Amino acid sequence: MMSSFNREKFVPPHVEYIILNSDLRIVRVSGGSDRFVEDPRQLDVETEIGIGFPELFGLEEIFSEVLHGDREQFVLKGIVRHFQPDAPIYLDIYAIALGQHGDRLILFLEEVTDRMTLEQTLVQASNEMMLLVDRLSVSEAYTESIVMSMADALLVTDLSGTIQKVNPATIALLGYEKSELVGQHFLSILDDPNFDIAEIQRYLLAEDGEILKNVELVCRCRNGENVTIAFSCSVIPNQGRDWQELIYIGRDVTKQLRAQQRTLAQLSITQTLSEAIAIEDAMPKILQGICEHLHWDLGELWLPDTEPDKPRGESPQNVRLSCVAAWSDPSVDLSQWMLAARQKTFTPQEGIPGQIWQRGKSEWIADWVRDRRFKRTASATTQSLRCACGFPIQIGNETIGVMTLFSQEVRSPDRDLLRMMTLVGGQLGQFIQRKRAEAALSEQREQTERLLLNILPEAIADRLKQEEGIIAEDFEEVTVLFADIVGFTELSAQISATDLVRLLNQVFSAFDKLSEKHGLEKIKTIGDAYMVVGGLPKPIANSAVAIAQMALEMQQAIVSFNARHHQQLSLRIGIHTGPVVAGVIGIKKFNYDLWGDTVNTASRMESHGVPGKIQVTEAIYRRICDRFVLEKRGTISVKGKGKMTTYFLVGRKENLANPPQGKQQYSLPKMDADRFWFPTQVLS
Numbered sequence: 082m083m084s085s086f087n088r089e090k091f092v093p094p095h096v097e098y099i100i101l102n103s104d105l106r107i108v109r110v111s112g113g114s115d116r117f118v119e120d121p122r123q124l125d126v127e128t129e130i131g132i133g134f135p136e137l138f139g140l141e142e143i144f145s146e147v148l149h150g151d152r153e154q155f156v157l158k159g160i161v162r163h164f165q166p167d168a169p170i171y172l173d174i175y176a177i178a179l180g181q182h183g184d185r186l187i188l189f190l191e192e193v194t195d196r197m198t199l200e201q202t203l204v205q206a207s208n209e210m211m212l213l214v215d216r217l218s219v220s221e222a223y224t225e226s227i228v229m230s231m232a233d234a235l236l237v238t239d240l241s242g243t244i245q246k247v248n249p250a251t252i253a254l255l256g257y258e259k260s261e262l263v264g265q266h267f268l269s270i271l272d273d274p275n276f277d278i279a280e281i282q283r284y285l286l287a288e289d290g291e292i293l294k295n296v297e298l299v300c301r302c303r304n305g306e307n308v309t310i311a312f313s314c315s316v317i318p319n320q321g322r323d324w325q326e327l328i329y330i331g332r333d334v335t336k337q338l339r340a341q342q343r344t345l346a347q348l349s350i351t352q353t354l355s356e357a358i359a360i361e362d363a364m365p366k367i368l369q370g371i372c373e374h375l376h377w378d379l380g381e382l383w384l385p386d387t388e389p390d391k392p393r394g395e396s397p398q399n400v401r402l403s404c405v406a407a408w409s410d411p412s413v414d415l416s417q418w419m420l421a422a423r424q425k426t427f428t429p430q431e432g433i434p435g436q437i438w439q440r441g442k443s444e445w446i447a448d449w450v451r452d453r454r455f456k457r458t459a460s461a462t463t464q465s466l467r468c469a470c471g472f473p474i475q476i477g478n479e480t481i482g483v484m485t486l487f488s489q490e491v492r493s494p495d496r497d498l499l500r501m502m503t504l505v506g507g508q509l510g511q512f513i514q515r516k517r518a519e520a521a522l523s524e525q526r527e528q529t530e531r532l533l534l535n536i537l538p539e540a541i542a543d544r545l546k547q548e549e550g551i552i553a554e555d556f557e558e559v560t561v562l563f564a565d566i567v568g569f570t571e572l573s574a575q576i577s578a579t580d581l582v583r584l585l586n587q588v589f590s591a592f593d594k595l596s597e598k599h600g601l602e603k604i605k606t607i608g609d610a611y612m613v614v615g616g617l618p619k620p621i622a623n624s625a626v627a628i629a630q631m632a633l634e635m636q637q638a639i640v641s642f643n644a645r646h647h648q649q650l651s652l653r654i655g656i657h658t659g660p661v662v663a664g665v666i667g668i669k670k671f672n673y674d675l676w677g678d679t680v681n682t683a684s685r686m687e688s689h690g691v692p693g694k695i696q697v698t699e700a701i702y703r704r705i706c707d708r709f710v711l712e713k714r715g716t717i718s719v720k721g722k723g724k725m726t727t728y729f730l731v732g733r734k735e736n737l738a739n740p741p742q743g744k745q746q747y748s749l750p751k752m753d754a755d756r757f758w759f760p761t762q763v764l765s
Contacts, residue, residue, distance in 0.1 A: 093347055093504075097190040100179060103148060105130050105141065108185070117162060117172055117190055130188070134174070136160050147176055148183045154348075159197060171197040175344075177352055191344060196337050200311075203332050204294055206233065207313035210330060211292065234310060236329045237317065240286075242267045242278050245326060254310075254333055256303035267329075272307050273299040285316045285327060297334065305448070305467065305491030308335045336497075339375075343501050346374035350505060360516045361406075367509070368408040372486065375498070378413045379466070379487040381422055382406040383434040401426040402434045402483060413489065418466070433471050434483040441480045443472040443503060445494040468492040472502040476510040484509070559616035560624040560658040560701070561675065561683035562632060564592075566639075567651045567692040569609040585609060591638045599627040604675060610687075614675060617663050625658050625704040629730055632656060632695045651693040655686025656730070658700050685719045686727065695730040702728045709733050 097117070100109040107128050115121040123133030131138045136157065146152040155176040162170040171194045179185040210231070234254050237246040247262050255262075255270065262270070267278060276298055284293065293314040299307050310331035317326040349370030357363030368380035383402040404422040409415040427435040437444050446469045466487045474482035484506070566588065573581050589606055596603045596613050600621055604612040613631065615624030632654050639652050659679035682698060690696035702711055711728040719725045 093344070093501075095191070096344065096347075099124070099130065099188045099190065101130055101144075101186040101188065103184050103186075105137075105144060105186070114190060117170065117192075119162075119164065134160075137174075144176060144186055148178050148186055150178065150183070153177070158193075161197075170194055175348060177348060179352075179355060189344075189348060196340075199337070200295070203233075203311065204313070207292070207294065207330055211313075211315060231330075234329075234331045234333070236262075236267065236331075238267050238327050238329070240282060240325060240327070254302075254308065255300060261303070270300050271298055272301045281314060282327065285314060286325070297338075298331075306493055307490050308333055309338050310334065339495065339498065342374050342376070343498060346371055347501065347505070349374055350508065354508065354512050357512070357516075359520075360513055363512065363516075364406040365408055368406060368484075371484075371505075372408055372410065375486075377486040377488050379409045379415055379418065380407065381434075381485045381487075383427070383438075383483040383485065385438075385482070386426070400438070401428055402438060415466075433469055433485055437471045437473050437483045437485075438480055441473050441475065441478070443470065443499045445470045445499065447493055448491050465489045470499070470502075472499070472506045474506045474509045474513065476514050481510055481513060554618070554664060555660065555662055556617045556620075557660050558624070558658060559614050559661050559663075559675075559679070560628040560656060561661070561680055562613050562615075562628050562654060562656050563684050563687035564611045564613075564632075564635060564652050564654045565687055566609040567653050568649055572648070572650070588639070588642065591642075592635055595631050595634050595638070599631050601627055601631060604673065614661075617661070617675075623704065625656075625701050626708060628656055629695075629697075629701070629705050629709055630733070632730060633732065636693075636695070653687055653690045653692050654695040655683050655688070655690050656695065656697045656701050657683035657686055658698070658704060682719075682722065685722060689717060689719055689727075691729075697728050697730050699726050699728070701730075705730075707734075 097111045097114040099107060099111070099114055102108050107124060107126055107130060109126075110124045115124055118124055118133035120133075122128075137144075140155070140157075143152065143155050147155050157174040157176075160172050160174065162172070164170065170192065173191045173193050175189040175191070177187055177189075179187040210233075229248050231248055231250055234251040235246075235248040236244055236251055238244050244262050244265055244267055247259060251262070252259055257270075268276070281293065281296070293312075296312045296314055297309055298312060299309050301307055311334045312329045312331035314327060314329050317328050350367055353363055353366045353370060357366070364382050368382060371377065372380045381404050384405045385400045386403045403426050407419050407422060409419060427438075429435050429439040433444060433446070448467050466489055468488040468491055469485065470492075471483055471485035473480040474484060484502075566585075569585075572584075576584070589611060592611055592613070593603055595601075599615070601613050601615045601624075602617060604614055606612070613628070615621060615628045621627060635654065636652055639650055642648065643650055657679055659677075659682070661675045661677040661679050663673065663675045665673055686696045686698060696714065697705075697711070705711070710731045710733070712731055714727045714729055716724050716726050
């Protein structure tokens with residue numbers, strides 16, 4: 082797992098990382114990590130992390146919870162380093178598990194010196210402002226001029242929450258006119274359901290009440306966009322008046338929060354990609370991570386589906402984009418939208434996915450409802466979706482997919498987010514390419530395995546993969562069947578070669594199913610001849626019985642074929658049992674074959690047989706006569722063998738309670754009518 086971790090793919094440039102083992106000892110560090118320790122040797126491999134980061138002592142149990150999945154992540158913020166006078170360095174540490182085995186922990190080190198300096202400046206400015214307000218309260222006009230010139234937003238409310246005063250910075254930030262704010266309730270501009278103004282008032286009005294600092298509230302601008310403001314809240318001394326007022330001084334921290342959210346989103350994507358096994362597993366989790374961390378209500382993944390008769394990527398005009406994965410915020414009912422997305426496809430230049438696919442560039446629509454360039458606008462209005470953005474998933478300069486995001490809020494274009502999503506698109510493209518290559522390799526291996534098992538018995542194939550050279554074994558007793566299609570030569574003169582091969586394939590495919598049904602091993606076909614054996618490579622109890630049953634069903638298969646296609650084909654079958662040698666020889670075009678007198682005798686039984694009959698030797702007769710009906714043919718002259726007594730296999734005996742006297746009861750095997758289906762177009 083560690084070898085697969087790639088900084089260029091998963092870690093933004095401004096973030097360093099340290100990989101630890103389960104004992105919290107260093108395994109690997111990024112190049113810039115040494116700026117956070119006093120001595121670079123403190124980051125040597127196998128060194129305890131607490132040597133360079135003493136702030137982590139005592140957190141072993143927490144790290145163990147993260148390693149074992151009991152805790153999603155751990156964040157330690159605001160760590161300070163004073164390596165240079167008057168130039169402190171601040172950093173945040175994020176700890177997440179790397180992999181699924183609980184053996185690796187990765188620490189992401191993000192320098193936040195600018196943010197901490199800004200926060201300290203905000204606190205200092207707030208304190209200074211309160212001192213100024215207190216000292217200069219005697220001069221209301223002077224105080225008013227200061228308030229109006231402040232760069233920070235300022236609101237004054239009465240105890241009921243009604244806005245009494247705002248400064249120009251507030252108006253500029255939120256976009257309202259002064260008359261639209263003064264006299265309105267403070268809650269009317271908030272988009273934060275967790276804010277409790279009554280609790281704020283109780284705290285500030287208490288006897289020991291202090292200034293509330295860094296109260297982050299989401300405020301709604303006039304254009305529908307949201308901003309996050311960090312307020313400091315306090316009570317204005319009434320100075321003899323009969324009422325009291327509350328003052329809120331705040332600074333826009335939207336950019337800082339979005340930077341943190343992007344970092345968390347990237348960490349989530351990094352973790353998902355490092356753990357994912359398949360594309361289908363990763364994409365819903367990535368959509369969820371992006372939407373949750375970046376506060377989007379809906380995410381969709383669109384991949385191309387070309388026309389069936391066109392190779393993928395042959396022509397852009399044939400591309401149709403389909404939604405293959407989607408995620409929506411559970412608190413927002415977007416079920417109808419997601420259902421429509423599953424049923425909808427886009428061509429290039431059509432809709433947001435199509436335009437992004439065609440251009441290969443990101444797209445941002447601040448207020449989608451008012452933008453008539455795109456379809457599904459009416460649906461967006463119904464679902465209250467306003468902002469939309471999308472980005473291409475690319476491999477190099479080739480676009481292979483599109484990801485779209487939607488929000489019920491109006492959002493101005495975020496260039497930093499678009500840059501991040503461009504990087505994410507590259508990561509996802511590499512991930513999809515790698516997983517597709519792995520899937521193709523796996524499929525190729527499976528196809529190779531299936532092909533090998535079609536050529537060789539499974540046991541022999543397994544041995545061949547493990548050893549080289551000749552594979553040969555002696556088998557004391559196996560039963561060999563040869564079958565030849567009588568009338569096939571005449572048929573070949575009546576139909577085309579292509580139809581002839583299709584016909585032969587249908588017949589032999591039926592025989593293959595019978596061999597599999599009875600646990601037998603097909604050896605080979607030669608022209609219109611078929612060879613099957615029972616008792617190897619794995620012995621069976623009575624191979625002669627299984628072969629005899631298959632021979633009868635082969636005859637019935639030919640009968641069924643003739644009835645469907647109005648043909649007069651028949652089988653000439655020969656069977657013998659005895660010892661053989663079986664194995665694989667040669668180094669090219671492997672073939673599993675049999676040798677020995679038993680094979681020759683079975684072949685002679687077929688070649689000296691009668692069309693439509695199953696001729697067996699006396700050895701077969703002795704092994705199956707108690708279960709099958711056989712007719713004695715008599716003594717015949719067999720080439721290479723001399724005189725032999727042979728029999729015809731007629732059918733299988735029935736176990737009837739009261740068979741009629743003087744007649745032996747037997748029957749052909751019962752056949753499944755659908756087992757031997759031969760398409761009529763073969764002979765057209």
